[in-house]
């Protein structure tokens with residue numbers, strides 16, 4: 001759980017619900033914004049302009065109810081996704097409500113072709129159904145219940161906007177997922193993600209430009225969110241697709257050459273030239289890794305200086321059963337781009353960034369070949 005979030009004491013459809021603290025700041029702000037513009041909305045909804053409800057502090061109470069209703073609407077939208085995802089066997093781990101709406105975290109996207117599109121479209125459909133329900137309630141409410149009419153009418157509009165906004169074909173919005181899933185029916189998933197991400201980037205830039213021209217902060221904020229979340233999602237999708245099902249053990253180089261800490265710089269250089277390696281784990285007598293030594297460490301050292309003086313310590317380590325995706329996360333934080341694989345404190349191999357990138361590329365090419373050979377079957 002994010003440190004900036006708290007969990008509601010109940011579950012919905014068996015799913016834990018988290019509230020991000022950003023929401024607690026934005027809720028009163030929205031209540032105030034809606035309350036300040038209460039007359040504009042009332043006029044739009046065809047409600048009488050002379051109602052006493054538009055005076056004093058009542059508009060802010062109405063604004064608060066609307067803001068609260070907005071987030072409940074977002075929650076219902078996310079539950080719509082989760083309900084359909086469950087039918088495909090994809091469990092939702094949690095739903096988080098935050099500043100810009102809701103996110104449902106699922107274990108992984110089901111591999112059934114088109115499933116992602118169905119799950120994605122379920123959200124906007126839920127919101128449209130909710131719009132219909134709110135409209136019916138609005139119609140059934142006596143005209144003299146002006147406050148109820150206001151809240152129902154406002155939330156009906158909000159849900160319609162929510163559906164339309166989410167249908168924009170930009171990742172990570174629902175429309176972007178539908179687009180990707182449909183593209184993936186005819187091409188590899190990673191390629192589909194790339195195209196969907198390109199569409200998202202263009203849309204985000206247009207949205208940002210528009211927001212800048214009309215000086216709408218929300219629009220700019222959402223454009224920024226779509227831009228960053230879309231690109232990182234695209235990157236993650238490509239990587240996780242390529243590394244799916246691999247563990248560190250599958251991709252590491254076993255029986256790795258090691259050096260003792262007392263080896264001198266001169267000896268190490270000779271070894272590097274002979275074996276054409278640029279990086280070695282340094283281990284003690286018991287096989288326990290002490291650090292990593294790289295060709296770049298040999299600049300500005302004395303020829304007789306022992307390795308222990310200039311190695312990078314401690315060595316970044318990972319277990320052989322860790323997932324390749326986890327390894328990729330760790331390797332990107334390691335300055336030498338390598339992880340020492342240790343099992344019960346003993347070195348069993350080494351894993352480099354290029355091992356992982358090669359695996360991703362191999363997997364991508366293999367999938368392309370498999371897809372290309374399908375029509376002949």
Ligand SMILES: [Zn+2]
Nearest residue numbers: 123124166174
């Ligand atoms: Zn959605």
